[in-house]
Amino acid sequence: MKLKKGISLIDQHDQNGFWGNKFGGSFIPETLKKPIEDLTNEFKKLRKDKKFIKKRNFYFKNYIGTPTSFVKLNNLSNHLGGAQIWAKVVSEANGGAHKIYNATVHALICKAMGKKYIVGDTGAGYAGKMLSMAAKKFGLKCKIFMGAKDIKRQKPNCDAMKKNGAEIVPVYSGSQTLVDAVSExxxxxxxNCDNTHMCVGSTVGPNIFVKICGWSTAQISRELKVQLKSKFKKIPNKIKLINCVGGGSSAYGFWSEFIDYDKKQIELIGVEAGGPKKSKLHAAPLSRGAKLGILHGAAAYCCQNNEGQINETESISAGLDYPSVSPIHCFLKDTKRARYTYATDEDALNAYQLVTKLENINPSLEPSHAFAEAIKIAPKLSKDTIIIVNSCGDAKKDRDILRERLGKK
Amino acid sequence: MASLINQAFKKAKSENRPALLTYTVAGDNTKKKSLEILKSISNYADICELGFPHNTPIADGGQIQTSAYRAINNGIKINDVFSVAKDFKKSKKTKPIILMGYYNMIFQYNENKFIEKCKNVKVDGLIVVDLPYPENKKFSNKCKRKGINFIQLVSPTTSPNRLKKIIKDSHDMIYYISMLSTTGGKLKVVPKKILERYSKIKNQNKSKNVVIGFGITEKTIKSLKKADGLVVGSAICKEISNSIKKRQNPVTNVTNIVKRLKKKIT
Structure with missing residues (x-):
């Protein structure tokens, strides 16, 4: 299994949609073959269409508000000693998280295909909130599927969805979290595939959804590359890009421009949700050695039992609380280009407290997992090492959980 | 020699009616009960589909989901599914049985081992909901080599060109999904329209047995009796749920439904 250079990772699959002959594909019911084929053809056309790219860039700039800032976290760096810690504050994007990129692109595709309805899944509620925003912006009717457990724990985002005129469909089956929302x-x-467009909220699902989402979030690393060159005059020699990984959309977006670099120069570190310290449940298929399985139309490492039943997962972070992961992250793992680890709920909460105490940023529980890893490794690294954390979501949505667990705010 | 599936269609044809296919989930609501149900309804059904339950069924509606979750909660394992099939075939040697489920279960069991096991317990056919054509070519050939029917699905969204290829690669039976829906949806297309599309499939190769499924209940079954076969699943699973709720014997209640369904198409 080998990565190719000079070709975007989202395009390094074979004709059946598999990365490394093994991950991805399109395991879908017959009824969805045609709509997925149509979407695949449309996307192929649109991404080469100069007018469409111009439109995308226009909305990225004027609606999402790119570029998001790239800042040094001086206090945190000094406190820890060792490596310099920087943050790419993607949570500044309109709506408060990276999910707006994928949502905007899907809304534009939906318009281009002449469909009036758009549906999507959501865990933390950000994918749903952003899709509801984009739907409102582009005049589309929107339905969001969300696990009943997540509706309870991410209320601020649900309020936002309703305010944007979207209908939230609560899902009561299974563990009542993201996995069930995606199924539903x-x-x-x-x-309803004849008049409805589906947006998958991350780089998961049948091949085409992985591609569209990755193509959308790649904006993050395009910006970062420019910002690195302007701050350091060139790409520095020792960089570590740390990102949380649930489905893996923000991590792919954060890394895509840097995958061709030697890993000695730019190390890619993905941090999964290890769950509560004392629990056996987790949402960390890559770092805790889950087997290959098929879930939601794609082959990927997946938390499951011997029989192939999907395991329940547990994480304080709804956005990472998913038993499987993007096939492109499986590919990055097996080619050893990226390294994957996990942080527990407690690690993430501690990281959240330290970062918000010392710095003027407010990362949600998802990127707090990435900060936990940064805090862990920074003291052991040299001063010329640049750690960059993708602060991909804002903690406003976590208000209730933080109050309950930390007794404040 | 013709497969048992082919023979079942032939027999129904000779009686001037469509074949009746039932779907139940192995282990719903217990392993023992599901075998009893299967044996009892097979007195009226021509072909029995037996679901191996998965906890993330992306193409099933509420009724079948409920049955699947109930079976899994009651501890059903894939080897139990095989043993239900095996026991069934011991007493009903000539009644065809088709296993139906999602690909991850087969993948974890190992494709070759799964097919071998199917052969050993005398399973006649397989439906894999999320392994579409052409991705299923290799798997379906393996099935064929072991004398197991791999049943291709076609739907209203299947393009004419694709349809041609699927029919060409199909075995004895083709499953036409009546409408854009998960299982158990309300029939939202008029029967005339469904039969029109059905004829388009049937006319491409008259030797293939084409069945219609999704949305078929006691109310709708009669209107589609022109087809080679009709599949009823959710209506049966719903009856199992109701029986449990009312503390009645699901075996009797489900058998009565299947009896009535049969009567409507005879």
Missing amino acids: CMRYWVS
């Missing part, structure tokens, strides 16, 4: 959303699409 796919079922809805099976029944």
Whole structure:
């Protein structure tokens, strides 16, 4: 299994949609074959269409508000000693998280295909909130599928979705979290694919959804590359890009421009959700050695039992609380280009407290997992090492959980 | 020699009616009960589909989901599914049985081992919901070599060109999904339209047995009796749920439904 240079990772799959002959594909019911084929053809056309790219760039700039800032966290760096810690503050994007890139692109594709309805899944509620925003912006009717447990724990985002005129469909099956929301959303699409467009909220699902999402979030690393050159005059020699990984959309977006670099120069570190310290449940298929399995239309490492039943997961962070992961991250793992580890709920909470005490940023529980790893490794690294954390979401949505766990705010 | 599946369609044809296919989930609501149900309904059904339950069924509606979750919660394992099939075939040697489920279960069991096991317990056919054509070519050939029917699905969204290829690569039976829906949806297309599309499939190769499924209940079954076969699943699973709720014997209640369904198409 080998990565190719000079070709975007989202395009390094074979004709059946598999990365490294093994990950991804499109394991879908017959009814979805045609809509997925149509979407694949449309996307192929649009991404080469100069007018469409111009439109995308226009909305990225004027609606999402790119570029998001790239800042040094001086206090945190000094406190820890060792490596310099920087943050790419993607949570400055309109809506408060990276999910707006994928949502905006899907809304534009939906318009281009002449469909009036758009549906999507959500865990932390950011994918849902952003899709509801984009739907409102582009005049589309929007339905969001969300696990009943997540609706309870991410209320601020649910309020936002409703305010944007979207209908939230609560999902009561299974563990009542993201995995069930994705299933229910796919079922809805099976029944309504003639007039409805589906947006998968991360780089998961059938091949085409992995590609569209990765193509959208790649904006993050395009910006970062420019920002690195302007701050350091060239790409520095020792960089570590740390990102949380649930489905893996922000991590792919954060890394995509840097995958061709030697890993000695730019190390890619993905941090999964290890769950509560004392629990056996987690949402860390890559770092805790889950087997290859098929979930939601894609082959990827997946938390499951011997029989192939999907395991329940547990994480304080709804956005990372998913049993499987993007096939492109499986590919990056097996080619050893990226390294994956996990942080527990407690690690993430501690990291959140330290970062917000010392710095003027407010990372949500998802990127707090990435900060936990940065805090862990920074003291052991040299001063000329540049750690960059993708602070990809804002903690406003975590208000209730933080109050309960930390007794404040 | 013709497969048991082919023979079942032939027999129904000779009686001037469509074949009746039932779907139940192995282990719903217990392993023992599901075998009893299967044996009892097979007195009226021509072909029995037996689901191996998965906890993330992306193409199933509420009724079948409920059955699948119930079976899994009651501890059903894939080897139990095989043993239900095996026991069934011991007493009903000529009644065809088709296993139906999602690909991850087969993948974890190992494709070759799964097919071998199917052969050993005398399973006649396989439906894998999320392994579409052409990705299923290799798997379906393996099935064919072991004398197991791999059943291709086609839907209203299947393009004419694709349809041609699928029919060409199909075995004895083709499953036409009546409408854009998960299982158990309300029939939202008029029967005339469904039969029109059905004829387009059937006319491409008259030797293939084409069945219609999704949305078929006691109310709708009669209107589609022109087809080679009709599949009823959710209506049966729903009856199992109702029986449990009312503390009645699901075996009797489900058998009665299947009896009535049969009567409507005879």
